[in-house]
Amino acid sequence: MDTTNLRESVRINARISADTNDWLDRKAYEMGLTKSALVNLACETYRKETEVVTVLPEMFRKMQEEMKKIGE
Template identity: 35%
Template sequence: MAEMVRVNTRVRKDLNDWLDQQSEETGLPKSTQIMFAIEMYQQQKMAKGQLTELAVLIEKMEDLAKKVEG
């Protein structure tokens, strides 16, 4: 398991109320829900970067294909 550290932050009251409600419904502590949300955000950012790299590779392959055909 990865090392855990404490992070203190502030959130709007409506977000805190929503987290309280979600915590009651799921049985998961607010801190766990926040950790999951941050992990999902990280994964989305990483995927976006990989998609950008993939688009560049596709463009290079298309350019190469045009040279081979020409």
């Protein structure tokens, strides 16, 4: 994980199921990360995915406009 652009870290407190906690323990161990790093990575990945989904309709609209210009 690239930490060069991270602002100061903050602590959060969240409740998760025991099953999810067990999964986090296993996955963090497999990846050689702390659980905290894995949760941060998951949140960052989710954030990037949702931001892309948000801008896709606008990108598609602009692409259609450009295709119309080319077709004229």
